[in-house]
Amino acid sequence: MGGGGAANFETRLRCFSAVYFDRGDRKKINELNYGGKILLPNFVLDQLVRLNIQYPMLFKITNRTVQRVTHCGVLEFLAEEGKCYLPSWMMEHLHLDEGAQVSIQYVNLPSATYAKFKPMSTDFLQISNPRAMLEVELRKFACLTKNDIIAVEYNDQVLRFKVIEVKPSHAVTIIECDMNVEFDAPEGYVEPDYKKKTDMPEAPIEKLVKPAEPFAGQGYRLDGKVPKKTRTPLVSTTEEDKVVTELLELVPDNDYKPGTLVFPRYNYKNRATLERELNEKQNGSGAAFKPFEGTGYTIRSKR
Known part of the structure; x- marks a missing residue:
């Protein structure tokens, strides 16, 4: 479709871009430039009102030189005689130069669904x-x-x-x-590959610092005698407690650049995995730790 109707009107006009309409302010030019309506001369309105036309007024614009066609409405009848003003995108689509002649034909179009x-x-x-x-x-x-x-x-x-x-x-x-x-997908858009696994580097191995052990020095007696070296460590020496209590030394980032933030993602093990590995290691090294199985002592001497 794209033509026909009770009225038969067609004329040829010289076309110009919206920016060449010197009787319009910035708002009017933007409305014309970023829309789908054109400015026509007043004689077009005079002829159309004498015909049996249907509203709204729609027109078919044809560049017969390259056989390019589009359709539009009319914004106002303010153009000078023999001229019409078109949006820039319409001039580009029809391959029109400033002042080129186009065919303007009144048409009826179906409603879009x-x-x-x-x-x-x-x-x-x-x-x-x-x-x-x-x-x-x-x-x-x-x-x-x-x-x-x-x-x-x-x-x-x-x-x-x-x-x-x-x-x-x-x-x-x-x-x-x-x-x-x-x-539709935008021009130049690339669909991300969600199935592709992102390889993360392993967490960097950082130097461990031995935790502070309270009351680890040598003891002295008031009578001058050397105390027996039987001391029970206050800090647990199990593998699990070592991991929990040992502190990481702060490693400076020598490659830091001022004004930038870097958020590296490492393949850290979650807590459940770490606890499972520790339990397996502990069970494999020997029997599990059982409390209160040492030798007992009493303060009161036997009679």
């Missing part, structure tokens, strides 16, 4: 709610044509979308319609 867009940049992924953003920006458009690359402005950033598919025809109107929207 489905549209699929392909973002032309991965910047699209930074938008928190892209569907809502596009819904707002599409209010500046009257229709969509398959294979068009439209441009919208969002947060002072220009985003481009290729119209991959529209239904029920290759050109549709999006005014007052219930349209389902889908997005």
